[in-house]
Amino acid sequence: MEINGNTLATLKRGEKGIIRFVDAADPQVQRLMVLGLVEGAEVEHASSAIGGDPMEFRLFGCGISLRQEHAKYFKVSPVAAGD
């Protein structure tokens, strides 16, 4: 399992990743975890607003938007397209 420096913030549009580690110290990150962004969840970077922030992710069929400043707390391992 390779994580390197990949986080939700570095996923390109259309790319998928599986969340491997969440730095949960920030209460706002905990809130995102309640919305389902937890270890093991597969997410796809669906779109972003102009300037790349905030970003929209697809998570088991639901859309969820978060700011880059929070996206960086979610380490992901990329999933090859077509998986």
Add this chain to the structure above:
Amino acid sequence: MTKRSEIRIPANEIPFAKRSDASIAVVGNPNSGKSTLFNRLTGLKQRIGNYPGVTVERHIGLLKVDDKVIELVDLPGTHSLSAHSLEEHIAVDVIFGRMQGMQKPDGILVVLDATNLYQGLFLVQQLIDLKLPMVVALTMTDAAERSGVGIDIERLRQALGGVPIYPIVATTGAGLPQLRLAIADMPSLVPTERIVVWPELTEAARELSHDAREPLRFAELERLLIDGPIDANREFLEKLGGNARGKLEAVRDSLFGIEPPIAKDARIRYAWVRKVLAEVQHSAPPFYSWRVQIAAFINRPVPGTIGLFLVMAIVFQAVFAWATPIMDLIDAGAAVLGASVTQALGEGAFSSLIADGIIAGVGSVVIFLPQILILFLFIILLEDSGYLARAAYLMDRAMRSVGLSGQSIIPMISSFACAVPGIMATRVIPNRRDRIATIMAAPFMTCSARLPVYALLIAAFVPARQVGFMNLQGLVLFGLYLFGIVAGILTALLIRKTALRGPKPSFALMLPEFRRPNLQTVFIQLLGRAKVFLYRAGTVIFTVAVIVWALAYFPRSESIAPAVERQQTIAAYTLSGEELAAEYQRIENVAAAAQMEQSWLGRAGHFVEPAFAPLGWDWRVSSAVIAGFPAREVVIAVLGTVYAVGDEANEGTLSGRLKASTWPDGRKVFTLPMVIGLLIFYACCLQCAATLAVIRRETNSWRWPVFAWLYMTSIGYLGALLAFQLGSA
């Protein structure tokens, strides 16, 4: 069965919560189709109120099945029983039966969105722990199939410990009859067993319960363990008693270690959810519908943003262009009605109260309705289709640069029609600081009541010169709009940097798929909001219209009526026909102006003239401005009366009269610097009692409306002072 005769009463006349056989809470994620289902089940038999002390709406409806009347409470959407926002706190409080004035629900109707089982099951699993009778309504199964998700309902039922599940399509009504029967039978339903997804938590709860003073339900212990001894759990803490309370921290420590409890809870429960999903969901080939294609296109940053501006332009166009003919009609209708009342009742205090006070007052409320209804219709359509969240998402970065968040954009845009619905729309903003900053910025947006004053002054005093490809008059109007926006944004920024300094608000926004709004739901919501507007703003506007009328009407002068009669008699000797009628009218105008000058309003105008003199205003302008403080739209009417006066009346139209108006020493009153100052004053000043009332209501304190009024009035005064003094120097 003696109740039978009572139940024949139309359901909407039954006192709520008194004669219902059971009270069922409708619980679900935000955007799960909960409100659509609620409206489907209860129709118009519902009541909108507020939860005590807060501005969260309470929707209660009645469902009649055979001889049973079931009360349904539509709770605010929530993701978890660990409440985060005010709305979630309310939902959780009602579910646990700790909401003041509300009994514990007899059962729970869970609304589960088939397109979003992931978040839905996270909540359902926590709700099962409550051990209350429970029925699941599985909505949007059609949409799930379209997007390629099939659900094995039998397996889902098993995974949830046997909870009855009813698939329904709320838009067509399929599955509703069965659901109704299930709801009616819910009180006799035996709750299913808890699903143990987290054995350590169950163990910790058991340990804690050994020392508890009073027995606690598992769900209550669970809240204490996960959320800790927070204020909302006060009641549970008391039940726990001293011994166990001391133990709580130790038990929590060994359960969570250094991991934040909410994070650990989410990790474990979502792992369970994923396991269930793998069992019950199977992918089917998706229909590649036009919706998916459109969504994929507008989700790209640039088309998405252009699309948003297009949508805003359409809303604007609709609010201003479509409403105008209806508003003109209402205006003309009120005038005709007023005139015919005066004719029928003759002159006098009573007929004036009816015609100039009450009819004009009701008219000034009703005239806003077309705009407000169109605005509300668009907001509801945008909300129900899921676009509102997307608008907030697209505008977040821009709004963040001024210290707000994306959710402030719709309240701001609404305020261009009227600040009242704009401020009401701030409810979608979860962060309180953000919400108040938006409320303070909203009244600066150029509302439709400011437009007539702008139009009058600009047409009269700004030359219609071409400047580039634009007209100077148009440019000034545009400048005033821009001025309002900039002033509003600076205000929000200022407030966020000073009084409401605080951490940046979180921005975790669910972005629902586009879905077609249900017409019945849209209609019910529109009706509800129109009622709220009429009740909140309408009563205020009407009251101030009558008060302003009284201030301008009283005291009556003893000497004016005989003087009018004398002059009219003299005129009748020398003139005849149309000339006589015109002279009669002139004499009456002059008399009205004289009456106005010695009325309370005119006296007030004279009284404050020294305060407004540095701005270049005489007593007439001052009176009009004072009359405009409760409701700025009356200013034109007051100016019309005041200026039907003396030599200046030759000019006919109001703008002519304004131009000809002079100080006693012959200087013009309306110079360009004075007019610019007056425009600035209007752009800033919070001359609207309805807005103040709504700010009071929405912030739940007098502090903010008082602050807004003082702040905006000071800025208006200083702006006008600066413009006049610098311009005249």
